[in-house]
Amino acid sequence: MSNELNILPELIFEISKEGKVGYSFRDIDISDDLIAIDKSKLREDIKDFPELSEVDVVRHYTNVSKLNHSVDSGFYPLGSCTMKYNPKINEKIASLKGLNTHPYSPTDCVQGNLEIIKELEKWLVNITGMHGFTLVPAAGAHGEFAGMMVIRKYLESKGDARKIVLIPDSAHGTNPASAHFAGYDIKEIPSNEDGVLDAKTVKEYLNEDVAALMMTNPNTLGIFEKNIMEIADLLHENGSLLYMDGANMNAFMGIVKPGDIGADVIHLNLHKTFSTPHGGGGPGSGPIGVTKELVQFLPVPLIIEGKDGYSVNYFNDAGIGRIKNFYGNFLVIVKALAYLMALGKENVSKVAEDAVLNANYIREKLKDVLDLPFKSKTLHEVIFSDKDLPVTTLDIAKRLLDYGIHPFTIYFPLIVHGAMMIEPTETESKETIDAFIDVMKKILDEAKKDPEYLKGAPYNTPVRRLDEVLAARKPVLKWINEENEG
Amino acid sequence: MQYFPLTDKQREEIKKEIGIKDIKELFSDIPQEKAWYSLDNLPNALPENELLKRFEDLGDKNTYSDYLSFLGGGAYNHFIPEVVNYLSNRSEFLTPYTPYQPEVSQGSLQAMFEYQTMMAMLTGMDFSNASLYDGGTAAIEGALLALRKSKKNKILVAENLHPEYMEIIYSYVQNLGIEVEQVRYNRETGKVELDELKDKLNSEIGGFVFQSPNYFGVIEESKEISDIVHSEKKAYSVQVVAEALSLPFLTPAGDNGVDIIVGEAQSFGLSLSFGGPYLGFIAAKKEFLRQMPGRLVGQTKDVDGKRGFVLTLSTREQHIKRENATSNICSNQAWCALRAGIHLSTLGKSGLSKISKLNHLNTAYFVKEIEKFDFVNVKYKKDFFNEVVLELKNDNGIEFLEKLKNRKIFAGIPLKWFYKDADNQVLINFTEMHNKADIDLLVKEIGDLK
Numbered sequence: 049m050s051n052e053l054n055i056l057p058e059l060i061f062e063i064s065k066e067g068k069v070g071y072s073f074r075d076i077d078i079s080d081d082l083i084a085i086d087k088s089k090l091r092e093d094i095k096d097f098p099e100l101s102e103v104d105v106v107r108h109y110t111n112v113s114k115l116n117h118s119v120d121s122g123f124y125p126l127g128s129c130t131m132k133y134n135p136k137i138n139e140k141i142a143s144l145k146g147l148n149t150h151p152y153s154p155t156d157c158v159q160g161n162l163e164i165i166k167e168l169e170k171w172l173v174n175i176t177g178m179h180g181f182t183l184v185p186a187a188g189a190h191g192e193f194a195g196m197m198v199i200r201k202y203l204e205s206k207g208d209a210r211k212i213v214l215i216p217d218s219a220h221g222t223n224p225a226s227a228h229f230a231g232y233d234i235k236e237i238p239s240n241e242d243g244v245l246d247a248k249t250v251k252e253y254l255n256e257d258v259a260a261l262m263m264t265n266p267n268t269l270g271i272f273e274k275n276i277m278e279i280a281d282l283l284h285e286n287g288s289l290l291y292m293d294g295a296n297m298n299a300f301m302g303i304v305k306p307g308d309i310g311a312d313v314i315h316l317n318l319h320k321t322f323s324t325p326h327g328g329g330g331p332g333s334g335p336i337g338v339t340k341e342l343v344q345f346l347p348v349p350l351i352i353e354g355k356d357g358y359s360v361n362y363f364n365d366a367g368i369g370r371i372k373n374f375y376g377n378f379l380v381i382v383k384a385l386a387y388l389m390a391l392g393k394e395n396v397s398k399v400a401e402d403a404v405l406n407a408n409y410i411r412e413k414l415k416d417v418l419d420l421p422f423k424s425k426t427l428h429e430v431i432f433s434d435k436d437l438p439v440t441t442l443d444i445a446k447r448l449l450d451y452g453i454h455p456f457t458i459y460f461p462l463i464v465h466g467a468m469m470i471e472p473t474e475t476e477s478k479e480t481i482d483a484f485i486d487v488m489k490k491i492l493d494e495a496k497k498d499p500e501y502l503k504g505a506p507y508n509t510p511v512r513r514l515d516e517v518l519a520a521r522k523p524v525l526k527w528i529n530e531e532n533e534g
Numbered sequence: 535m536q537y538f539p540l541t542d543k544q545r546e547e548i549k550k551e552i553g554i555k556d557i558k559e560l561f562s563d564i565p566q567e568k569a570w571y572s573l574d575n576l577p578n579a580l581p582e583n584e585l586l587k588r589f590e591d592l593g594d595k596n597t598y599s600d601y602l603s604f605l606g607g608g609a610y611n612h613f614i615p616e617v618v619n620y621l622s623n624r625s626e627f628l629t630p631y632t633p634y635q636p637e638v639s640q641g642s643l644q645a646m647f648e649y650q651t652m653m654a655m656l657t658g659m660d661f662s663n664a665s666l667y668d669g670g671t672a673a674i675e676g677a678l679l680a681l682r683k684s685k686k687n688k689i690l691v692a693e694n695l696h697p698e699y700m701e702i703i704y705s706y707v708q709n710l711g712i713e714v715e716q717v718r719y720n721r722e723t724g725k726v727e728l729d730e731l732k733d734k735l736n737s738e739i740g741g742f743v744f745q746s747p748n749y750f751g752v753i754e755e756s757k758e759i760s761d762i763v764h765s766e767k768k769a770y771s772v773q774v775v776a777e778a779l780s781l782p783f784l785t786p787a788g789d790n791g792v793d794i795i796v797g798e799a800q801s802f803g804l805s806l807s808f809g810g811p812y813l814g815f816i817a818a819k820k821e822f823l824r825q826m827p828g829r830l831v832g833q834t835k836d837v838d839g840k841r842g843f844v845l846t847l848s849t850r851e852q853h854i855k856r857e858n859a860t861s862n863i864c865s866n867q868a869w870c871a872l873r874a875g876i877h878l879s880t881l882g883k884s885g886l887s888k889i890s891k892l893n894h895l896n897t898a899y900f901v902k903e904i905e906k907f908d909f910v911n912v913k914y915k916k917d918f919f920n921e922v923v924l925e926l927k928n929d930n931g932i933e934f935l936e937k938l939k940n941r942k943i944f945a946g947i948p949l950k951w952f953y954k955d956a957d958n959q960v961l962i963n964f965t966e967m968h969n970k971a972d973i974d975l976l977v978k979e980i981g982d983l984k
Contacts, residue, residue: 059644059647059651064882070617070881077969078899094782094887097655097878097882097883099884116627119625134628135537141586141589144590148807149596150603150605152609153603160596163592200709222864224856225856226862228858230709272564274563304564304568305568319865325869326630326631327868327870328869329642330869331810332865369701371702373670373698373798377810386589392578393576398538401557408552409552411552449638478547510638511640513637513836514842515834516844519846520849523661525833526654527647527648
């Protein structure tokens with residue numbers, strides 16, 4: 049097919065040539081006689097390590113980069129990942145020299161940076177209705193872990209840590225994993241035929257061992273957990289807490305505050321709702337917000353705003369302790385604050401409004417050609433199944449690649465057969481979405497006429513379907529210099 | 535506003551299409567008595583030029599750049615070639631998600647595979663993962679990896695581990711039924727007490743976590759340590775490295791018999807950035823493969839037989855194994871690992887050797903120059919890499935640093951922050967970014983304090 053002539057870049061090790069130099073730096077002006085380490089501890093050579101000129105490095109990484117689909121190159125409706133546009137001014141701001149300081153600088157010399165952290169905390173407090181925030185967690189899962197630790201510390205302070213955390217069957221895998229690392233056993237709780245949790249069901253699962261319920265809201269079906277206030281009341285009566293996973297906060301930011309509808313702890317993903325780029329998998333940032341009763345248990349460091357400026361509590365015996373070095377992923381925090389300041393208070397709810405409008409438009413346009421497993425109202429994303437199709441969700445996803453569109457999230461949540469989870473976000477135009485709808489219809493048409501052809505897709509990508517079984521069965525996790533082998 | 539491409543007319547068209555009159559109808563599942571709140575305490579939208587100005591002003595409130603800094607302690611100011619910024623900021627690298635669709639993510643995947651290879655080469659290990667959050671969380675992941683493999687729940691940790699890493703370990707284990715016991719360091723050499731390690735090691739111990747170069751900058755006897763640890767069945771040595779630039783200068787961990795190496799690779803192309811984002815790394819012997827935390831990129835073939843790369847061995851991970859996963863990590867520090875890969879390729883074999891050596895020689899030069907004063911003393915004079923502890927005879931550390939701060943120098947970190955018995959000690963770091971004149975100035979200013 050068309051990619052026969054498509055030549056992939058070699059690995060950086062394969063273009064290395066002995067003696068090439070890619071950097072410039074002053075020569076060493078101190079005698080080797082001063083070396084204060086035993087010779088036996090010194091390294092002789094880094095075998096096979098790359099040696100390249102600067103232009104070699106630039107061409108290599110430029111050509112490698114071109115093999116990626118990205119938000120800046122096209123539509124990326126990956127459900128639950130909120131692949132919104134990443135504003136360019138935020139990158140410029142994050143690179144400002146004035147912000148680039150050492151984390152152990154005396155606090156009077158980094159007042160600007162501490163103000164940035166405190167400012168973002170204020171924005172998040174106002175948006176979510178939580179009492180206090182920490183911006184330390186490095187990612188969503190790290191926030192979940194910190195949040196569950198806070199819950200545990202709080203319950204311990206009451207003399208009863210409890211054993212069990214309830215998690216709905218539609219939850220992300222990080223929820224049970226994070227609760228487990230906070231020392232809890234997991235009990236899965238089913239959602240009802242409308243795709244949400246029933247207060248009645250929750251009640252059945254409650255007992256004196258239940259520490260908390262982790263609820264993603266809107267859940268991974270894109271449906272708002274409309275019984276949240278009733279469920280929160282039940283939990284609180286039982287002495288349990290409500291953890292709200294805010295991965296999908298883009299759906300109702302500015303519409304309703306989690307703190308007003310019963311959440312005790314929430315985490316947010318700055319790399320989703322607050323526009324910071326995903327960078328091919330990270331760095332993210334997963335701040336957690338908590339109620340007044342829980343603030344004292346937050347991880348260190350804590351930034352304190354006083355009359356004479358900002359200071360830092362680097363130790364706090366009451367809390368869960370330290371969970372990460374320094375202040376968190378600071379530059380991600382900078383970008384998120386820049387995003388919110390650019391939005392301003394008047395545009396916060398507009399994010400959710402347009403995101404939900406776009407998702408419902410896709411739902412409306414595709415509901416006659418794809419199976420909609422849950423008929424409930426959906427917010428920022430819509431989930432279809434591959435029921436009654438002549439091909440699978442995977443085939444459709446792979447065919448989308450040929451049309452230059454990144455597929456939606458596939459086969460998640462697990463409770464939907466062949467799930468296609470589509471999240472367009474508010475930063476996509478109607479033109480882009482219309483084009484996507486057309487392509488989807490075209491593919492479904494192709495599927496009817498020639499399902500075998502779709503099973504071979506993609507055809508126009510740098511590589512075609514990859515053998516994942518081979519990768520796992522005979523793991524090759526680094527380049528091996530074949531010249532050294534044999 | 536520029537981030538919303540829908541026009542009002544299109545919004546109306548879509549509303550009509552989906553059969554609603556008011557946008558609020560879409561949110562009717564939300565408890566209406568609580569919905570549609572105001573954000574009166576927050577500011578209005580800032581236009582782009584004013585936004586930039588606002589952050590420039592915040593940057594100006596930081597007076598950090600007015601000072602000559604010798605701060606280290608797990609965050610180091612190193613040379614970053616401009617190509618690292620230029621290439622890593624390409625939006626093809628910056629704006630994709632985790633490579634879940636490998637056919638259109640070969641760029642991220644190949645860069646990660648190359649990063650994994652370079653880290654394996656630098657550490658002398660069989661394989662590396664695709665990144666963890668930072669040095670501190672990597673330390674606990676290393677400890678947990680050793681315990682999973684050994685099926686034990688007690689671990690020894692060196693007292694001279696980075697104090698923040700130590701705190702992180704204690705935070706993480708508090709609810710996991712894992713016991714942590716410390717092994718003291720020798721007050722003369724700054725190194726782990728090997729006799730105490732031997733004494734404390736027994737069949738219940740799953741491993742020993744130690745840092746080299748340790749928090750005081752001193753290179754540990756990794757080989758002897760590993761040998762001692764291995765005298766016990768199913769006990770593993772876990773080396774922590776907070777200064778990754780020591781890797782190209784020193785015998786690789788793999789050659790010293792270390793089982794797992796973890797740490798902080800901020801020194802590979804990441805600016806100080808007030809502490810993040812940085813880059814946690816973990817590499818190990820191949821027997822740890824199935825227990826490894828985090829993402830791994832592996833090589834494979836496509837249907838046409840072409841070489842390609844995919845995320846692999848994901849049955850270890852949370853999205854498959856849920857509460858039984860090896861770690862809860864999902865988002866990692868992929869873009870930081872990309873920067874590390876570009877940085878390492880650009881400096882290459884010769885650049886890494888030269889710059890790491892310059893770090894050591896700058897430090898050694900300071901040690902020699904400061905000898906002329908009898909009111910200060912370098913505490914551990916042998917086997918340091920690029921940090922030393924300075925002991926003060928007349929001063930406590932905090933006052934000493936305050937005096938030098940008044941002379942526009944950040945001369946180091948007061949060890950009193952973390953150690954009760956170290957009132958008069960400060961930790962000083964030297965990198966290739968300091969030239970002789972900077973070090974001479976530091977020495978002169980210290981001399982003037984007498």
